[in-house]
């Protein structure tokens with residue numbers, strides 16, 4: 001027999017079904033763990049411009065690479081799907097020379113994958129971190145470089161905030 005309880009139950013089932021089929025990363029983003037990643041292979045910018053671009057997305061900023069598994073994911077993406085040589089990350093020591101932090105959190109960089117002899121702070125100074133894409137995992141490593149260099153970039157947004165069309169009703173189910 002019809003009752004409002006049936007209507008409520010049906011509504012909940014429909015809500016769950018809709019949430020279950022909803023994309024959780026925007027198109028063009030790649031999901032790993034609790035974040036969605038974007039690789040700007042068709043857009044290059046200096047480090048500050050790249051950061052400003054990333055912040056246009058809710059919760060977005062230049063990538064933080066905090067674990068070896070996150071680093072491996074990013075390297076695999078760069079090697080398999082994205083064709084450029086140099087990608088900005090959110091690593092910087094522009095606040096205090098030699099003290100590397102992730103700009104989005106200001107947390108000290110603990111896990112590292114620097115290219116041999118780096119960070120080098122060569123020439124007139126190198127205060128921003130790029131990933132140099134080599135031919136394999138082993139030679140795709142981090143380098144400090146002049147922040148005014150034009151490079152492609154990687155940014156990351158939280159998994160639950162990355163769908164701009166999200167009505168937020170699904171967030172609790174994630």
Ligand SMILES: [Ca+2]
Nearest residue numbers: 064065066156
């Ligand atoms: Ca991260």
Ligand SMILES: [Ca+2]
Nearest residue numbers: 093121126127
């Ligand atoms: Ca430096």
Ligand SMILES: [Ca+2]
Nearest residue numbers: 118120143144
């Ligand atoms: Ca360097």
